[in-house]
Amino acid sequence: MSVRQAPTYQQGAPERPIDDDSDVEEEALANDYREQVGYRDGEDYDLDQHMSVGGGPQDLQAQLQAAATPLEYQATIETKIQSYDSYCNLFHFILNSEGPVDIEVPSYYWAWDVIDEFIYQFNSFCSFRQRLAFNQTTTQVNEDEIAVLRENPNTWGCYSVLNVLYSLIQRSQISEQLAARKRGEDPAPYAGEYGSRSLYQMLGYFSIIGLLRVHCLLGDFSLALKTLDDIELNKKAMFARVMAANFTTYYYIGFSYMMMHRYADALRSFNHILIYVSRTKNFQKGAQYDSITKKNDQMYALVAICVAFYPQRLDDTIHTALREKYGEQLTRMQRGGPEALPIFEELFRAACPKFISPTPPDFDQPHLNIDPVEHQLSIFMEEVKNNMYSPTVRSYLKLYTTMDLTKLAGFLEVDADTLRSWLLVNKQRSRQVRHSEGPLLEGDVVNSSDLDYAMQGDMIHVSEAKVGRRLVDWYLRNLARTY
Template sequence: MAYRGGYDDGYEGFFQVPDYVKQWAYFFYRHIRERNIPEIESMYEVSFLKLSDRFYKAAPWPEVKYIAEVVDQDHVFCLLYKEMYFRHLYARCQPTLRDRCDSWDNYCDLFGLLLTSNVNMQLPNIWLWDMVDEFLYQFQSFCQYRGKVQSMSPEEIENLKKCEVKKVWNTIEVLNILQALVDKSGIVAELEGDGGARLCELKGYYPQSSNVLRMLGYFSLTGLMRVHCLVGDYYTALKAVYPLNLHERTHLFTPCILGAHITLFYYGGFSYLMQRRYLDAARCFNAVLLHIYRVKGEYRSSPQFEQILKKNEQMYQLLAICLALCPAAAKSLDENVLMQLRERHSENMAAMGRGDIDVYDSLFRDACPKFVTSTPPAYDQATTNTNQLAFRAQLNSFLLEVRSQQTLPQLKQYLLLYSSISLTRLAALMDCDEAALRQQLLCLKNKQRQLKWDGGKDMTAGTWTVASDLEFHIDVDPESGSEMVMVSDTQQVATYAPFLAHHISRFEDIIRDLSLPPPVAAAAAAPAAARA
């Protein structure tokens, strides 16, 4: 196969583009000019992947200069082509530092053009989401790459320093680009006006209007949340997504694009989890896990199916953590989600209920985002992989919260056994003195209170509520004069209607599948029907 001339070899080499690729580029360009969304989407999602598997399975696509003549040297199309070119390169090859810099320059040129010119083209919404998603993935990848200074040569370090001077993949620059797309699109005012009803009704394609800036702005709201979450600023992450709201999903557009929907709820739920708002976190995870449960069958042949399953498992792990720290959150879960959670993590949840820190540590490691540091490492002094610094800071913060309530599950189990018990007796059961027991009781009381969303578009807002299946207070026994812990059980009686409804639905699915004709018979009947 021909090599990529002039890129790594130091001189212009011969590069032959297959006729199929030239034809694809020509028709792709023509369909974009004609604003033919169905054909653009087919060539973007189907043809591009087929040609990649056939000609470029482990190699980059032809550089844009080999395609430019076929598409009349069109500047906008060349930028779009390069966006797909670098995405393929990241997926199938090992990007060099120059690749990373060139991709950054292309994104700056592409987004800069869209922000400063009168855009009149239409592009598939899935492509616009992929642009934002890939932009942030490459930012994350660059931050991980620059953290491995100890394995770099002096020349690589010098080139990396030059990139820092030019602010290549700089965190502030990335945030500025996303915010500029949000501001230019006017999406915030539109969502404040009708909550996104018209956007969902028209599926993002407004008559006589381009969808490019509008949808890039919409998806950039999720992008802003993601970046703030990656650097550990969870409050700002929830603020950044305004006026989208994960708790009001009536006019939420992201369910139309599963990747965008998962990203929004994954980072939103994680931000709630790290702020000790377990009720809201569980509600977010429940909504997206239920959605995946219902639609994942449609994506079995999708290239993203493995990634969907991975995120699905990560969110079940995070949901298990939520329920271990706040068992009352289970009341808001759908029966299907709760059953899947028990099948996957019943043993882990039991271990966390006993205060096993190692299980918390393991689940958090597997399910958390790949955190990044917003500042570059000290290149002249770094001797270790600095990528672990951001991760360990978040892990230690999380485990500190877990350790602060490590003894509370045992205390809670004792309280559930009694309607009243003396402070002295309870201290003996807990094997501690009364002063330490008072501290634990106050800690339990404090941990039971948390903010819960109470309506509105601000996801950081809420009212303080008690999230517990028991209530208790300390009182003095008038007869003995001793202090007593008075317990009132607030646990609701379990209802079995959702459980029965779930199994009735599964039974109906089985009956429907059994009533279908066998595949062989159906295949044999097809030619006969065609002849008739």
């Protein structure tokens, strides 16, 4: 998921005092967003005005501008490889120079554009390489492209990209600085020689967001969430001031939660960013508006999936938009049964990231290659199949306080053992880990269903689920908390 646009650099936005619980904060974020889309005419940023490095064997100014500029959609494979080499040279220079590179960074918008475009090109190249491997033909054009890929197996390699992101984080010591801020300490003593420079600090910061994205693309959702341990998810955060970074962060957090079956946390992430987008839609225009609109629709598809698994009340704005976009599909998914499976698959394909494989494909034995998108889809659909009869089972259980397992199996036209497995799965899924504070992987185990039951032999005993003390504590802690 990448919200891409040609970079429009603004004069570095001043730090604004932000109050999490006031409308002043929303206005501050809106002002930041106006700057990003060039809301006021005549404010385009000139990178050359802020460069303090002279000429040399490396044209650093040109490299910095190119690093934040989207590659042409129809770029040739040679151009993609050349772009990879350019990024390697740029990051090698920044990371391995004798002392920090003395450059005045234009703004955090520029720093995000560099990391965003770097990962976007990596993702696009991997997807392109996978398509060639899965759909090899006898045409001369494809044979030439495959020959080039064979000669450059390490181009846009997963290890190289992760190495760059981790190196930027380590060199900037941004994790130590963020941890110090969370403890209420001055981060300056932890910054070191490199981390005190804005170039390293900003690139390191957005590299953390980049790691969230890359690990999610690779299918490691728990590691993706763990990368954000040092970043506080509030509107004071740097990523929240850059619309594309804000959108990307909450998309991948929400998607990771969804794949880990933590639907309440996923919905909270999606709702947060969708409400923000709805409040800033009047400022959106041009190519970025079209891109955000498309990504918005994808996120609403994920909201529909999560609501089907975990029904809950949504914000009125989100609820109205969801019904307009996916009302019919949502109704069919909530009804459950085999006829709901194609809807889940359709929405997942439309809204999931473009997953990639950590290793290059085998062009000699294409039948051995695994499509990462199909692999993640199969994992997701197993969860759907395990839960597809849950709505029907719940509708019957709500009518009884005690019911014979065999009788209910007859109503559902399945054998008793199959029904027993459904009930066990549904019982387990009703208890979810829900995040309240601290690292994103942590949380309290709460009962997410209003219906509880127990099985004793062939008898099912049904009761209204009682909200436990831990759930009450969770609600009290989060009553005034904004995610």
